[in-house]
Amino acid sequence: MTEAFGALLVRTLVSGGQLCVGIDAHAGLLDAWGLPDSAAGARDFGLRVVEATAGRVGIVKPQVAFYERHGSAGYAALEDVLAAARDAHLLVIADVKRGDLGSSVEAYGEAWLTPGSPLEVDAMTAVAYQGLGSLDGVLERARASGKGVFVLAATSNPEALATQTAIRADGLSVAAGVVADVAEWNAASEAGALGSVGVVVGATIALADFGLSDTSFTGMPVLAPGFGHQGARIEQLPELFGAAAQNVLVSASRSILSAGPSGLGAAIENAAAEVAACLA
Amino acid sequence: MTEAFGALLVRTLVSGGQLCVGIDAHAGLLDAWGLPDSAAGARDFGLRVVEATAGRVGIVKPQVAFYERHGSAGYAALEDVLAAARDAHLLVIADVKRGDLGSSVEAYGEAWLTPGSPLEVDAMTAVAYQGLGSLDGVLERARASGKGVFVLAATSNPEALATQTAIRADGLSVAAGVVADVAEWNAASEAGALGSVGVVVGATIALADFGLSDTSFTGMPVLAPGFGHQGARIEQLPELFGAAAQNVLVSASRSILSAGPSGLGAAIENAAAEVAACLA
Numbered sequence: 001m002t003e004a005f006g007a008l009l010v011r012t013l014v015s016g017g018q019l020c021v022g023i024d025a026h027a028g029l030l031d032a033w034g035l036p037d038s039a040a041g042a043r044d045f046g047l048r049v050v051e052a053t054a055g056r057v058g059i060v061k062p063q064v065a066f067y068e069r070h071g072s073a074g075y076a077a078l079e080d081v082l083a084a085a086r087d088a089h090l091l092v093i094a095d096v097k098r099g100d101l102g103s104s105v106e107a108y109g110e111a112w113l114t115p116g117s118p119l120e121v122d123a124m125t126a127v128a129y130q131g132l133g134s135l136d137g138v139l140e141r142a143r144a145s146g147k148g149v150f151v152l153a154a155t156s157n158p159e160a161l162a163t164q165t166a167i168r169a170d171g172l173s174v175a176a177g178v179v180a181d182v183a184e185w186n187a188a189s190e191a192g193a194l195g196s197v198g199v200v201v202g203a204t205i206a207l208a209d210f211g212l213s214d215t216s217f218t219g220m221p222v223l224a225p226g227f228g229h230q231g232a233r234i235e236q237l238p239e240l241f242g243a244a245a246q247n248v249l250v251s252a253s254r255s256i257l258s259a260g261p262s263g264l265g266a267a268i269e270n271a272a273a274e275v276a277a278c279l280a
Numbered sequence: 281m282t283e284a285f286g287a288l289l290v291r292t293l294v295s296g297g298q299l300c301v302g303i304d305a306h307a308g309l310l311d312a313w314g315l316p317d318s319a320a321g322a323r324d325f326g327l328r329v330v331e332a333t334a335g336r337v338g339i340v341k342p343q344v345a346f347y348e349r350h351g352s353a354g355y356a357a358l359e360d361v362l363a364a365a366r367d368a369h370l371l372v373i374a375d376v377k378r379g380d381l382g383s384s385v386e387a388y389g390e391a392w393l394t395p396g397s398p399l400e401v402d403a404m405t406a407v408a409y410q411g412l413g414s415l416d417g418v419l420e421r422a423r424a425s426g427k428g429v430f431v432l433a434a435t436s437n438p439e440a441l442a443t444q445t446a447i448r449a450d451g452l453s454v455a456a457g458v459v460a461d462v463a464e465w466n467a468a469s470e471a472g473a474l475g476s477v478g479v480v481v482g483a484t485i486a487l488a489d490f491g492l493s494d495t496s497f498t499g500m501p502v503l504a505p506g507f508g509h510q511g512a513r514i515e516q517l518p519e520l521f522g523a524a525a526q527n528v529l530v531s532a533s534r535s536i537l538s539a540g541p542s543g544l545g546a547a548i549e550n551a552a553a554e555v556a557a558c559l560a
Contacts, residue, residue, distance in 0.1 A: 026383050065380060065387035071398030072359055075352035095384075099407060100345060100377055101437050103306050107345035118351030127379060129409045129432055133439025152409055157381050159413025166446035166454050174446050174454065 005123060005148030005196035006186075009221055012091045016058025018246075018279070019272045020093065020223070022253025023049045023062040023081065029257050039073035042066060046081030049257070052264040054088035057272050061093040061223075061251055079118045092121040093223065093249075097152060099127035101134050109141030113149075123148030125200055125223070132181035139197060143189055148196045150223045153178040154210040156202025156231075165210055175210040183220060194221050194247060203232035203240060203250075214242030222248045227271075228255020234274040250275050285403060285428030285476035286466075289501055292371045296338025298526075298559070299552045300373065300503070302533025303329045303342040303361065309537050319353035322346060326361030329537070332544040334368035337552050341373040341503075341531055359398045372401040373503065373529075377432060379407035379415065386417030393418065393427040403428030405480055405503070412461035419477060423469055428476045430503045433458040434490040436482025436511075445490055455490040463500060474527060475500050483512035483520060483530075494522030502528045507551075508535020514554040530555050 035041035186195025198221030259267035466475025478501030539547035
């Protein structure tokens with residue numbers, strides 16, 4: 001029987017800590033690293049991040065937009081980066097924020113969550129503007145393949161507030177509704193310490209603004225971007241997420257990547273130590 | 281000066297009618313067409329749809345998930361299909377439903393809406409779970425390049441209702457909020473008969489359920505999937521969209537594609553005639 005993603009994630013968090021290193025092959029970073037703004041540059045960038053992460057922490061999160069920007073050549077580069085990450089036994093979360101209906105959303109699940117697929121990863125991010133039920137094709141694919149999904153819930157940009165705090169007919173905010181729907185899916189699916197479906201929650205938000213609290217995330221992995229570059233300090237992790245802090249994947253990208261290729265290993269170690277210290 | 285997408289769209293609707301032919305390279309359809317379930321099969325499928333559409337109607341909408349399913353090889357196939365559609369002077373809407381923040385969403389805009397990019401199209405679909413403002417990078421890119429964006433507003437799947445009818449602090453539903461925000465963007469951007477930013481509205485919904493009416497879409501293109509296979513009949517177009525019916529891109533995929541390669545041209549002509557008849 002295939003191991004559930006939640007179980008794999010728990011092992012990874014225990015062995016490698018909670019830091020997740022973003023792979024943001026942004027044109028500005030490529031330039032700062034002395035790499036060309038091309039698919040080849042994005043490939044080299046990703047491979048170097050994988051190499052520096054391996055053995056230091058357990059999770060990477062490539063931002064797929066920066067590969068799509070280079071078309072099919074960019075996707076071929078991404079496939080090389082994903083293969084290298086798999087070979088290095090890193091847990092890979094593709095930041096793709098896909099969402100759709102029916103056979104289209106199933107096709108996204110097949111692309112990213114099928115063992116042996118060229119774009120195979122351990123988990124993907126998804127968007128539920130059409131309701132969590134619209135993602136069933138992805139969630140079922142994840143369950144069958146031992147893969148994970150992180151669904152956008154509450155995000156840190158100010159323009160998000162109007163939509164994500166809107167109140168549904170059942171009295172929940174849109175963000176809290178996503179979290180509740182994910183909790184329900186996990187409860188119906190498995191009984192591990194962590195479910196295989198998680199949520200994305202910006203590290204700089206006030207949970208209460210969205211009708212959320214730290215207990216909303218019981219048993220659910222939380223992918224939290226925004227540490228470093230976007231303003232949240234890692235030391236605030238317990239204050240921001242309270243009882244859920246130990247489920248949080250602390251995602252940092254620019255703050256680590258801006259150290260450049262030579263300083264990357266040390267930047268990852270420092271950030272990982274900071275995460276570990278504030279949770280000790 | 282670059283022509284605005286809205287102006288290009290008006291010309292296309294006048295010369296080619298309002299039918300938009302979906303390119304859904306679904307495994308089941310590939311099989312029915314005698315094509316392999318591979319990137320090569322998806323390429324052949326797309327090229328044949330482009331060939332059958334050219335000269336009959338003016339707009340195609342490739343569903344990108346069915347190309348992503350085949351990884352970088354699928355994207356290379358898609359690039360060939362997009363190039364063929366450009367050569368055939370078809371207006372191409374990439375159904376990608378992308379959404380993100382900051383430099384990530386800018387990268388999506390660069391990927392799909394930059395002249396000369398391998399994935400260049402005329403317009404893309406997008407998701408505003410993080411607020412329409414989160415898409416600024418895409419909207420600005422569209423404005424600068426004469427491209428269009430269709431933002432998901434109200435969709436036809438039942439699971440969408442809770443989120444899309446949730447009430448924002450300003451009293452609008454989430455769906456009506458997207459429509460109002462798009463109207464505001466267009467008003468601030470240009471003065472053509474149709475704006476360059478539109479919305480996606482499922483053809484089988486009751487607009488009133490979402491706090492919308494036909495007048496919500498004044499001056500705004502509406503991409504309406506769901507005709508045919510998903511249950512809406514083309515003849516219902518005036519009844520469904522009222523005063524906005526002439527702004528609607530009537531998107532049909534399976535109902536046309538299931539005619540098979542030999543029946544495709546006739547199926548497109550029949551559907552186009554049906555659209556024209558009900559708007560006459």
